[in-house]
Structures are given as structure tokens and as C-alpha cells.
Amino acid sequence: MSEALRIGLAGLGTVGAAVFRLLSDKADHVAARAGRPIRVVGVSARSRERDRGLDLSNVTWHDDPDTLARDPDVDVFVELIGGEGDPASSSVRGALTAGKPVVTANKALLAASGVELARLAESKGVTIGYEAAVAGGIPVIKTLREAVAGNRVSRVWGILNGTCNYILTEMEEEGLSFEECLAEAQRLGYAEADPTFDIEGHDSAHKLALLAALAFGTEIDTESIHLEGISTITPEDLEAAEELGFRIKLLGVARRTESGVEQRVTPTMVPRMSAMAGIHGVLNAVAVDGDEVGEIMLVGPGAGSTATASAVVGDLMDIARGGVCPPIFGMPAKDLAPYKRARMRAHEGGYYIRLAVYDRPGAFAAIAQRMAEQSISLESIMQKDRRDPDNPGGKPRRVVLITHETSEAQIRKALTAIMDDGQIEGRPQMIRIEMP
Amino acid sequence: MSEALRIGLAGLGTVGAAVFRLLSDKADHVAARAGRPIRVVGVSARSRERDRGLDLSNVTWHDDPDTLARDPDVDVFVELIGGEGDPASSSVRGALTAGKPVVTANKALLAASGVELARLAESKGVTIGYEAAVAGGIPVIKTLREAVAGNRVSRVWGILNGTCNYILTEMEEEGLSFEECLAEAQRLGYAEADPTFDIEGHDSAHKLALLAALAFGTEIDTESIHLEGISTITPEDLEAAEELGFRIKLLGVARRTESGVEQRVTPTMVPRMSAMAGIHGVLNAVAVDGDEVGEIMLVGPGAGSTATASAVVGDLMDIARGGVCPPIFGMPAKDLAPYKRARMRAHEGGYYIRLAVYDRPGAFAAIAQRMAEQSISLESIMQKDRRDPDNPGGKPRRVVLITHETSEAQIRKALTAIMDDGQIEGRPQMIRIEMP
Numbered sequence: 001m002s003e004a005l006r007i008g009l010a011g012l013g014t015v016g017a018a019v020f021r022l023l024s025d026k027a028d029h030v031a032a033r034a035g036r037p038i039r040v041v042g043v044s045a046r047s048r049e050r051d052r053g054l055d056l057s058n059v060t061w062h063d064d065p066d067t068l069a070r071d072p073d074v075d076v077f078v079e080l081i082g083g084e085g086d087p088a089s090s091s092v093r094g095a096l097t098a099g100k101p102v103v104t105a106n107k108a109l110l111a112a113s114g115v116e117l118a119r120l121a122e123s124k125g126v127t128i129g130y131e132a133a134v135a136g137g138i139p140v141i142k143t144l145r146e147a148v149a150g151n152r153v154s155r156v157w158g159i160l161n162g163t164c165n166y167i168l169t170e171m172e173e174e175g176l177s178f179e180e181c182l183a184e185a186q187r188l189g190y191a192e193a194d195p196t197f198d199i200e201g202h203d204s205a206h207k208l209a210l211l212a213a214l215a216f217g218t219e220i221d222t223e224s225i226h227l228e229g230i231s232t233i234t235p236e237d238l239e240a241a242e243e244l245g246f247r248i249k250l251l252g253v254a255r256r257t258e259s260g261v262e263q264r265v266t267p268t269m270v271p272r273m274s275a276m277a278g279i280h281g282v283l284n285a286v287a288v289d290g291d292e293v294g295e296i297m298l299v300g301p302g303a304g305s306t307a308t309a310s311a312v313v314g315d316l317m318d319i320a321r322g323g324v325c326p327p328i329f330g331m332p333a334k335d336l337a338p339y340k341r342a343r344m345r346a347h348e349g350g351y352y353i354r355l356a357v358y359d360r361p362g363a364f365a366a367i368a369q370r371m372a373e374q375s376i377s378l379e380s381i382m383q384k385d386r387r388d389p390d391n392p393g394g395k396p397r398r399v400v401l402i403t404h405e406t407s408e409a410q411i412r413k414a415l416t417a418i419m420d421d422g423q424i425e426g427r428p429q430m431i432r433i434e435m436p
Numbered sequence: 437m438s439e440a441l442r443i444g445l446a447g448l449g450t451v452g453a454a455v456f457r458l459l460s461d462k463a464d465h466v467a468a469r470a471g472r473p474i475r476v477v478g479v480s481a482r483s484r485e486r487d488r489g490l491d492l493s494n495v496t497w498h499d500d501p502d503t504l505a506r507d508p509d510v511d512v513f514v515e516l517i518g519g520e521g522d523p524a525s526s527s528v529r530g531a532l533t534a535g536k537p538v539v540t541a542n543k544a545l546l547a548a549s550g551v552e553l554a555r556l557a558e559s560k561g562v563t564i565g566y567e568a569a570v571a572g573g574i575p576v577i578k579t580l581r582e583a584v585a586g587n588r589v590s591r592v593w594g595i596l597n598g599t600c601n602y603i604l605t606e607m608e609e610e611g612l613s614f615e616e617c618l619a620e621a622q623r624l625g626y627a628e629a630d631p632t633f634d635i636e637g638h639d640s641a642h643k644l645a646l647l648a649a650l651a652f653g654t655e656i657d658t659e660s661i662h663l664e665g666i667s668t669i670t671p672e673d674l675e676a677a678e679e680l681g682f683r684i685k686l687l688g689v690a691r692r693t694e695s696g697v698e699q700r701v702t703p704t705m706v707p708r709m710s711a712m713a714g715i716h717g718v719l720n721a722v723a724v725d726g727d728e729v730g731e732i733m734l735v736g737p738g739a740g741s742t743a744t745a746s747a748v749v750g751d752l753m754d755i756a757r758g759g760v761c762p763p764i765f766g767m768p769a770k771d772l773a774p775y776k777r778a779r780m781r782a783h784e785g786g787y788y789i790r791l792a793v794y795d796r797p798g799a800f801a802a803i804a805q806r807m808a809e810q811s812i813s814l815e816s817i818m819q820k821d822r823r824d825p826d827n828p829g830g831k832p833r834r835v836v837l838i839t840h841e842t843s844e845a846q847i848r849k850a851l852t853a854i855m856d857d858g859q860i861e862g863r864p865q866m867i868r869i870e871m872p
Contacts, residue, residue: 300732
């Protein structure tokens with residue numbers, strides 16, 4: 001058996017500790033399947049004193065991840081510090097510049113600088129493994145980069161954030177409000193104290209940007225992702241979705257269109273009987289539509305320390321076997337096409353619209369007229385809330401519309417006109433429908 | 437860009453033609469992502485005259501796949517002839533002996549001789565790609581061999597035959613008999629004229645044997661798989677399953693147990709709300725339970741010419757990139773452990789039992805007594821079929837039992853005793869329950 005692959009591990013949070021533990025507890029298993037031992041020789045973390053339950057007696061401690069990354073005794077640098085800034089960025093650059101492969105779970109860093117880092121890595125003839133950065137232990141990177149590489153991919157989409165999926169599942173099953181379910185998720189440790197990053201879709205956006213680059217051979221463009229979070233989703237929406245045969249999921253969708261690549265992270269309705277609708281709780285799922293393979297879907301835990309460690313170690317074992325790794329984003333970073341954004345206004349699909357319509361003669365006719373003016377045809381119309389006999393015309397009544405396929409430009413024009421007409425209270429709720 | 441990888445393609449049936457078409461229609465796409473062109477330079481098939489709609493003017497025709505396999509102009513041999521005998525076997529051996537990597541969709545050949553072929557390949561320093569042999573375009577081989585290589589896998593299981601899943605889905609949705617749905621599947625081209633290989637589980641068994649070897653690092657043992665087909669499943673079973681919160685699927689399950697590896701292909705009940713229960717029609721799904729990653733599941737079309745071609749080309753692109761491929765069965769074939777079979781009698785789990793019980797006093801008590809004697813406790817008891825008031829004691833009444841977890845040895849003893857007691861008509865129906 002060949003010499004051990006020597007790992008420098010920066011970051012000993014829950015994932016870093018799980019990687020350390022996996023590589024020491026299952027050293028023989030890993031060596032048998034990787035063809036050589038994989039051994040952590042150096043570590044770096046914020047506090048040297050903290051007890052992590054790890055035996056660090058045989059590894060070199062580095063206060064500075066940058067020095068660990070450049071340590072000549074380190075063959076591969078594993079970055080589990082997180083964040084797009086330094087020291088994550090500086091240490092990764094240091095390792096690549098020194099000609100060392102990098103394995104990272106850092107989606108923020110890659111979403112911000114992935115192509116630049118890939119160019120640096122490829123100029124040095126080394127790879128960046130980042131299976132752990134998207135959907136935890138589910139092998140979506142390997143699938144897109146290698147398994148379906150012969151396909152022209154038309155869409156990659158899925159549930160990329162377990163926190164949001166947990167909250168939406170709970171809202172649906174328990175009939176609770178967003179706020180109640182968020183509080184429960186925080187209590188269970190599924191949501192951060194400041195949950196903005198998850199619930200407003202930023203976390204999903206980082207992952208989607210990487211998937212889109214891989215799927216379409218384009219440069220990463222996280223900035224151009226159309227973002228809508230789940231905090232506007234109400235129990236009324238979930239109830240209406242159920243009645244209409246849908247479920248609401250926070251989906252990341254990247255799609256090749258005639259005018260460019262559409263990327264969005266939005267609450268989305270999917271048909272209740274579809275596989276995507278059946279993904280409950282903290283699970284993640286990624287589906288890929290390829291012209292040869294059809295649609296494949298990968299499901300599993302999208303987070304968690306050992307699931308993420310599984311992906312990190314899978315990448316390390318690929319590197320340990322040696323040889324040529326596939327290009328980091330499926331094709332050499334220098335050959336990635338510039339990202340061409342398809343505007344959301346050009347999005348085509350069905351829409352769910354919920355309106356609070358004043359209960360007076362002609363209100364509904366005016367709304368229907370505005371839809372007709374934009375050539376929007378309606379698949380279903382559902383009027384909720386009984387008229388209060390003691391106070392007719394008092395409380396606005398809930399009207400839910402499902403449109404046939406139309407463009408977002410038309411929907412927006414119709415909704416603007418409806419608001420201008422003064423027939424509805426507040427703003428309309430609008431949720432896109434995605435078909436498998 | 438490097439020189440083209442030159443392919444010898446044996447077998448021009450639907451899959452072979454799809455591979456040929458993919459590599460010519462998307463030559464640029466493939467070259468950009470594989471780092472070099474991949475070009476078919478030689479082909480072999482049974483009939484040279486047959487019009488397949490392929491432009492074969494620039495490829496060398498070989499009447500004999502063995503000569504194609506050994507042709508010095510061929511870098512990689514793609515075997516899509518099928519069958520475990522010659523010429524598939526001889527040509528694959530010829531190519532490996534000549535030091536050429538092989539890509540194949542031939543599960544029968546690998547199930548019969550996979551370890552021996554892997555030893556030959558590894559002694560020559562070349563690989564065998566067989567992603568296409570299991571679950572079509574779904575990357576299950578890559579996932580087990582590479583992505584979750586750091587896990588100790590406790591179970592790999594799934595729906596490995598689209599024909600059976602189509603038939604069971606139709607039986608359930610339409611309430612039709614097995615025979616009716618089989619005829620429909622044959623009409624649609626989902627089932628062969630002689631469907632034995634699919635419906636009796638042999639096709640699933642070949643695939644399961646390969647997955648088990650990869651998952652557990654053991655030699656392949658197709659012969660020891662416990663096989664039961666779907667032809668004994670009746671609409672009554674599907675109806676009872678639905679009432680009890682289950683669905684019936686033909687599952688291949690390989691599980692690591694204390695006494696060895698259990699491998700079985702049997703009609704199996706899965707909880708209705710589980711992801712596996714939601715796999716309808718001709719789709720396949722494979723789930724892997726790893727000690728680090730938890731449970732991941734891969735879903736997609738398990739057959740079809742272009743989906744299978746997608747997997748063949750994925751393997752070819754891995755080879756085109758060069759470098760060291762992972763060992764064919766996850767670890768070097770010479771290091772695979774001998775297969776140690778866990779007897780089905782040692783299987784533990786819940787059971788569904790359907791009995792036709794004579795309608796006479798004491799019959800049910802006798803059955804309950806026989807279960808109790810084997811310490812089998814019952815989770816639910818459902819009696820169907822009303823007593824006929826004009827003919828009490830005439831027709832046997834249907835009784836469905838769901839047991840708590842017990843061993844197969846106990847169940848078999850109880851059922852034998854029940855049959856010996858003469859309280860039931862015919863043989864009991866027994867279906868194992870698999871929990872996610």
C-alpha cells in the first residue's frame with residue numbers, strides 16, 4: 001500500500017470533528033477503499049483549549065490556518081472554517097498556490113469566488129473537492145460533474161435547505177404559522193438564532209449557483225439569483241395548496257431557457273403526487289433533467305456533521321486514489337461560458353394567486369377582466385370565506401386562482417392593474433408552480 | 437486537447453445505437469467535459485445489413501466482437517451484447533487481457549463472473565465500468581464506490597426492476613389482476629414476451645448481487661439470493677396493504693447482519709408514507725444506509741436506451757480523463773471478503789400474513805394459539821369477507837395479520853402448524869415488511 005495521504009484540517013467545529021473522527025475510527029476501512037491511508041497530520045481551530053473529545057496528541061496544532069495550508073507536511077488542505085472572507089479564503093488560496101488540492105464545505109466562498117479559485121487550482125494542476133458544500137452527504141456534485149456528464153442538462157432543481165423544508169412541513173402538518181414553526185425549529189437546533197440566511201433563501205442560493213455552473217458550463221453568478229424567502233407563506237396558502245393538489249416547497253431552480261439561464265430560489269408549488277412533494281422535514285432533494293437520462297432525483301440529509309463529513313471524506317478518497325480529477329466545474333474553469341441571465345419577467349409557468357377581494361358587486365369581474373387583458377387563462381378559481389350575513393361587504397373574501405402557463409411579465413402587469421383598481425386589500429400573494 | 441479516446445462498440449441494439457448517437461451528436465459537449473474527444477472507431481453486431489439509422493461509414497465493421505475487442509486501434513471496449521456467455525464473456529476477457537478498459541451494461545455477466553473479471557482487469561491495471569448494469573442512468577455504482585466510500589454501509593435496497601414496479605403500480609391503481617397488468621405491460625413494451633426473468637426477480641437479483649458486493653466489500657454471490665417473484669401477489673393483498681398503511685414493491689434488499697449478509701428479492705411491504713412507497717411506474721430507486729451519511733436515495737428511470745447510454749458515456753468520460761480509477765468493486769478484487777450468507781430463517785422483521793380461514797368455531801383461536809406458541813405478537817388483525825347468512829361455514833373468510841418484529845424461523849413454524857391444523861384453505865400468503 002502506498003504512503004499515507006497527509007491532511008491539514010482547518011476548522012474543528014461539528015463537521016471538522018466528525019471528519020477527524022471518521023478518519024481515525026475507520027482508518028482501515030478508508031485505507032482499504034482509498035488504496036492508501038488518509039491521516040490528519042495537522043489541525044487548526046480558533047481555540048486550542050476547547051475539549052472536542054478528539055485525541056489531537058499525534059497532530060500538529062497551528063494557530064493560523066494559513067500556515068497549516070502551506071505546511072510542507074500537508075498533502076491536502078481541508079477547509080471547514082466557513083465564510084467567504086479570510087481566513088477561509090486566504091488559507092484555501094495559500095494551499096492552492098502551494099500546489100495542494102483543497103476539500104471544502106464552504107458554499108459561501110465558492111459562490112463568491114469559485115471560478116477564480118478553480119482557475120488557480122487548475123493552473124496548478126490540483127482539484128477542489130466541494131461535494132460537502134451542496135446538500136450534505138448527497139452526491140449531487142459527483143452526479144452532475146461525472147455521472148451525467150454526457151447529458152445536456154435543461155434544469156437542476158430541488159430542496160436545498162433543510163431548515164425551510166422543516167418549517168414548511170410543520171406548517172402544513174400542524175396548521176401552525178410560520179413564526180410558531182420557526183421558533184420550534186430554533187428550539188430543536190434546526191434553525192439559527194438569526195435565521196435570515198436560511199429562511200430568506202441565501203443558503204439555497206449559494207448551493208444553486210454552484211449547481212447551475214456545473215449543470216450548464218457557465219460561470220457562477222450568485223448575485224443574479226431571484227430570491228424570495230418563506231416568511232410570507234401563510235397557513236392559508238398551505239391549506240389552499242392542499243385543496244388544489246399541491247405542496248409548497250422552498251425550491252432552488254436553475255433552468256436553461258432561450259434567453260439565458262434562469263436561477264431562482266422561491267417558495268414554489270409542486271404537484272402533490274410528485275416525488276419532490278414527498279420530501280418532508282429536514283431532508284434535501286436535488287433533481288436533474290438531462291436529455292439522455294431523463295429526470296433523476298437524489299434525496300438525503302442535506303446537513304448534519306457526519307453526513308457532511310461523509311462527503312468530505314469521499315472527496316479525500318478520490319484524491320487519495322490519485323490520477324486526474326475531473327475539472328472542478330465539469331469543464332476547465334477557463335472554458336466556462338459567461339453567465340447569461342434570463343430575466344424573471346421572461347419566466348413561464350403556472351401561478352398561484354391569492355387575493356383578499358372586497359365583497360362588493362363587480363369586484364371579481366374587474367379582476368377577471370385584468371387577467372383576460374393579459375391573455376392569462378385560469379385553471380381554477382376558489383373562493384374561500386363565507387359572506388358574513390350581518391355585515392355584507394365588510395370583510396374582504398379570499399380568492400385563490402391557479403393560472404395556466406403564462407409569463408411572469410403578464411402576471412405582474414395583471415396584478416399591478418388589479419391593485420390599481422382598488423378591488424383588493426393589501427398585496428396579492430403570488431407563488432410560482434413548478435412541474436416535474 | 438489530447439488525442440481522441442477510441443472506442444470499440446460491440447452490440448448495436450437500442451442501447452448500443454443510443455451510445456453511438458450520443459457520442460456523435462454531442463461530440464463537442466463530450467470532448468469539452470471529458471478533456472478529449474471520444475470516438476467510436478469500430479463496431480460489431482449480429483447483422484451488418486440492418487438499418488439502424490446510424491452513419492457507420494467512418495467506423496470499421498467487425499463480424500466478430502472478439503476481434504474488435506483485441507483491435508490495436510481500440511482503446512476501450514464497450515460490451516453491449518448481453519448475456520453471461522460468449523461472445524459477451526469472451527470479448528470482455530479478450531479486451532481486458534489485451535490491457536483495455538471495458539465498459540458494459542451486462543449485469544448477467546458481472547453477476548456470474550464479476551470478481552474474476554475484476555481480478556483480470558486489476559492485474560492489467562485497467563478498469564471495468566458498469567454503471568449502466570444497475571438501475572440504468574441512476575448513478576448508484578458511483579455513489580456506492582466513491583461518494584459514500586467512507587461509510588460502513590448496513591443496507592442497500594430498492595426497486596431494481598421497472599417492469600415489476602409498473603405491474604404492481606397498475607394493479608394497485610386500477611385494481612386489476614397480475615395477469616391483466618402483465619399483458620398490458622407486454623403490450624406497452626415494458627415486459628418481454630417471456631417475462632419470467634423480470635417477474636420472478638432474476639433481473640433484480642443480478643443487480644442486487646453487484647450492489648451488495650460494492651456495499652459490503654464481499655465477493656459476489658448471486659446464487660444465494662432468496663428469490664420470490666410478484667406473480668403470487670393478488671389484488672386482495674394490495675387492497676389489504678392500502679388499508680393497513682403499506683404499499684407492496686418488489687424490493688431487492690441486501691443487509692449486513694450478525695450472521696452474514698442477507699440478500700433477498702421479494703415482494704415487500706413498505707410504509708405508505710415512506711419515500712420508497714412513492715416510486716411509481718417504471719422508475720427505479722436505490723437507497724443506501726451508511727453509518728455517516730444516514731439514508732440517501734437515488735431515483736430515476738432504471739432502463740431505456742438513452743438513460744442506459746448516459747451511464748455508459750459517463751463511464752467512458754471517467755476513463756477518458758485518465759488517471760487511476762477506483763477499484764472495480766470498491767476495493768481491490770483480491771481483497772474482497774468471501775461472501776458469508778445469512779440464512780433467510782434468521783431474517784428479522786414484521787410480516788403480513790393472509791389466510792383463508794374456514795368459518796367454524798375455534799378456527800381463529802387455533803391460529804392465534806399457533807402464533808403465540810412461537811412468541812409472535814400481532815400488531816393488527818383484519819377480518820374481511822362477511823359471513824354468508826344462507827351458507828354459514830361455507831366459504832373461508834379472509835384474515836390478514838400484521839406481526840410485530842419476529843424471526844422468519846418463527847413465522848415459518850407457526851404457518852406450518854396452522855396448515856397442519858387444517859383450519860385454513862390453501863397456503864398462507866406471507867409478505868415481509870421492510871422499514872426505512
